Amino acid sequence: MSDLSVELTAPNGRKYTQPTGLFINNEWVKAKSGETITTVNPADEKEITTVQAAGPEDVDIAVAAARKAFKDPSWKDIGGRARADMLFKLSALIDEHKETLATIETWDNGKPYSVALNDDLGEVVYCIKYYAGWADKIHGQVVDTGPTKLAYTLREPLGVCGQIIPWNFPLSMAAWKLGPALACGNTVVLKPAEQTPLSILYLANLIVEAGFPPGVVNILNGYGRSAGAAIAQHLDIDKIAFTGSTATGKEIMKMAAVNMKNITLETGGKSPLLIFDDADIEQAAKWAQVGIMYNQGQVCTATSRILVQEGVYEKFIEVFKECVATVSKVGDPFADETFQGPQVTKAQYERVLSYVESGTSEGATLAAGGCPYKDVNGKGFFISPTIFTDVKDNMKIYREEVFGPFVVISSFQTEEEAVTRANDTTYGLGSAVFTKDIVKGHRVARNIEAGMVWINSSNDSDVRIPFGGVKQSGIGRELGEAALESYTNKKSIHVNLGTVL
Numbered sequence: 001m002s003d004l005s006v007e008l009t010a011p012n013g014r015k016y017t018q019p020t021g022l023f024i025n026n027e028w029v030k031a032k033s034g035e036t037i038t039t040v041n042p043a044d045e046k047e048i049t050t051v052q053a054a055g056p057e058d059v060d061i062a063v064a065a066a067r068k069a070f071k072d073p074s075w076k077d078i079g080g081r082a083r084a085d086m087l088f089k090l091s092a093l094i095d096e097h098k099e100t101l102a103t104i105e106t107w108d109n110g111k112p113y114s115v116a117l118n119d120d121l122g123e124v125v126y127c128i129k130y131y132a133g134w135a136d137k138i139h140g141q142v143v144d145t146g147p148t149k150l151a152y153t154l155r156e157p158l159g160v161c162g163q164i165i166p167w168n169f170p171l172s173m174a175a176w177k178l179g180p181a182l183a184c185g186n187t188v189v190l191k192p193a194e195q196t197p198l199s200i201l202y203l204a205n206l207i208v209e210a211g212f213p214p215g216v217v218n219i220l221n222g223y224g225r226s227a228g229a230a231i232a233q234h235l236d237i238d239k240i241a242f243t244g245s246t247a248t249g250k251e252i253m254k255m256a257a258v259n260m261k262n263i264t265l266e267t268g269g270k271s272p273l274l275i276f277d278d279a280d281i282e283q284a285a286k287w288a289q290v291g292i293m294y295n296q297g298q299v300c301t302a303t304s305r306i307l308v309q310e311g312v313y314e315k316f317i318e319v320f321k322e323c324v325a326t327v328s329k330v331g332d333p334f335a336d337e338t339f340q341g342p343q344v345t346k347a348q349y350e351r352v353l354s355y356v357e358s359g360t361s362e363g364a365t366l367a368a369g370g371c372p373y374k375d376v377n378g379k380g381f382f383i384s385p386t387i388f389t390d391v392k393d394n395m396k397i398y399r400e401e402v403f404g405p406f407v408v409i410s411s412f413q414t415e416e417e418a419v420t421r422a423n424d425t426t427y428g429l430g431s432a433v434f435t436k437d438i439v440k441g442h443r444v445a446r447n448i449e450a451g452m453v454w455i456n457s458s459n460d461s462d463v464r465i466p467f468g469g470v471k472q473s474g475i476g477r478e479l480g481e482a483a484l485e486s487y488t489n490k491k492s493i494h495v496n497l498g499t500v501l
Contacts (some may be wrong), residue, residue, distance in 0.1 A: 004021030012106075019204060021051070024062045029052075029090065031222075034166070037050065037051050037222075043110055043379070055222070055226050075216055080137070080146050099200060101121055106341070113334050134184040150497055153491060153492050158184075161181050161241060162190075162239065163181070165177065165190065165191070168300075176188070186239075189231060191227050191228055191231055238261060240256045241478075246401075252265070264474075266473075267474045268300060271429055274307050275288075275306065276415070276418075276434060276440065279312070279432070283434070287456070289320065297352075304408065306320075307412050307424075325368070346381055351402075352405075352406055359396075364388040364397060366386070369423075383405055386405060391408040415500075429452065429474070430459065431453045433453065449470060456472075
C-alpha cells in the first residue's frame with residue numbers, strides 16, 4: 001500500500017483500499033498545490049479520510065496528459081470497436097465491485113445503501129454498457145449533391161473534455177459524462193465534488209484495469225474555486241460539462257468563454273407537479289413523495305412545487321402527509337428500512353433549515369417536519385421531511401431551489417392558471433402532470449416550459465432518453481443518443497469529381 005491509499009473499514013463492516021491521490025496518466029500522484037480535502041460521514045459527523053486536492057498546476061499537468069493521449073495512436077487510431085471493448089470491460093468491473101462502490105457512496109454521501117447499490121450502481125453499470133454499444137456506431141453520412149461532387153460528413157471527437165460532477169449522485173453523474181465522452185474518442189479531466197470524492201477515486205483503478213491508455217481519463221479531487229475554475233478556463237480544454245447549481249453554472253459559462261469551449265450545463269430546478277381533480281389521488285401522493293423526498297430531496301429534478309386543483313386540495317394534503325409519514329423513514333443509511341439518510345454536509349443541512357425559517361416568517365403553514373431529526377444516535381445532518389401548505393407564489397420557499405426533503409403545496413382553479421403558475425419560474429428542468437384525462441395530460445405537457453415532463457409519474461429517467469432543461473436549468477442534453485452530439489464535431493468534406501473551372 002502506497003502513501004496515496006489507505007485501508008478503511010466502512011460502517012457496514014466492508015474493508016477496502018481507498019485511493020487518496022490525484023489520478024493522472026494512470027498513476028496516483030500528490031498534489032502540487034499542497035492542499036488536502038477531509039471527507040466527513042454525514043451520518044455521524046466523523047472524519048472518513050483525507051485526500052489530495054488539485055490546484056491550477058495539477059490541472060495543467062492533467063490537461064497535458066489528456067492532450068498527449070488524445071493525439072496518441074494508442075487511443076486516437078484504435079477505432080470504435082476497441083473503445084467499445086474497453087467500455088464493456090469497465091461496465092463489467094463496476095458490476096463486480098458494485099457492493100464496495102455503493103458502500104463508499106453511502107459512507108461519503110449519506111444516501112441509503114439500498115439506493116446506492118440498486119439505483120445508482122445499477123444505472124452506472126448500464127450507462128457505461130449503453131455507450132459501449134454506441135462506440136462503433138458513431139458515423140457521418142454521404143449527401144448526394146450531384147454526379148460531379150461527393151459530399152460527406154465525419155463525426156470527430158472534440159478533444160480534451162473537462163467534466164465537473166456534483167455531490168448528490170457522484171458515480172451516476174460521472175457515468176453520464178464518461179460514457180459518451182469515451183465512446184466518441186475524447187479524453188477527460190474529471191473533477192468530483194469536494195464533498196464526495198471517494199467513490200470516483202476507487203473507480204479510477206477499474207479504468208486502468210479495463211485497459212484505457214494513460215492520460216485518457218484523469219481524475220482530480222479539488223475545490224471548485226481552484227481546480228474547478230482552472231478546468232473551466234483552461235485554454236487547452238475543448239469542452240466543459242458541468243452538473244450543479246445555476247449560480248455556479250453561470251460562472252463556469254463565463255470562464256469557458258475564454259476560448260469558446262463547447263459547453264453542456266445541467267443546473268438547478270424548481271420543478272412543478274400538477275394534480276388535477278380527476279387524478280388518482282393515492283397514486284399522485286405516492287409519486288409526489290418519491291418526487292421530492294428521494295435522495296434526501298437532493299435531486300435537481302425534484303418536483304418541489306406541488307400545485308393541486310381546489311376540489312382535491314385538502315384530500316391530497318391528507319393522503320400525501322400520510323404517505324410521507326409512512327414511507328419517508330429517516331435513519332441510518334446502512335439500515336435496510338431507511339428511505340432518507342442525512343443531508344450531504346452541515347452546510348446543506350443548515351441551508352435547508354434556513355428555508356424553514358423563511359417559510360414560517362412569510363406566513364406559509366408548516367404542515368409537517370421542519371426540524372432536525374436527532375434519533376440516529378443524536379448525530380448527523382438529518383432533517384425531518386418538511387411540508388409547507390398555503391404557499392403563495394411570491395414566497396422565497398416557492399421560488400428558490402431548496403435541495404432538501406422540503407416541499408411546498410398550493411392550490412389552483414383552472415388548467416390555464418396551473419400552466420401559467422408552473423411556468424412562472426426561472427427554471428425549466430422537470431415537471432409532472434397527474435390526470436386521468438390523457439388528452440389533457442398531453443396538452444398540458446406541451447404547454448409546460450421544461451426539458452422533461454412526466455405524466456402520472458415523477459422523476460422517471462432512463463439512460464436511453466435525453467435529460468436536460470430549458471431556461472436557467474441548463475444548456476444541452478445528456479443521456480441517450482443526444483449525448484453523442486455533445487461530444488463530437490461534424491466535419492463536412494467536399495470532393496470535386498470532375499467540375500473544371
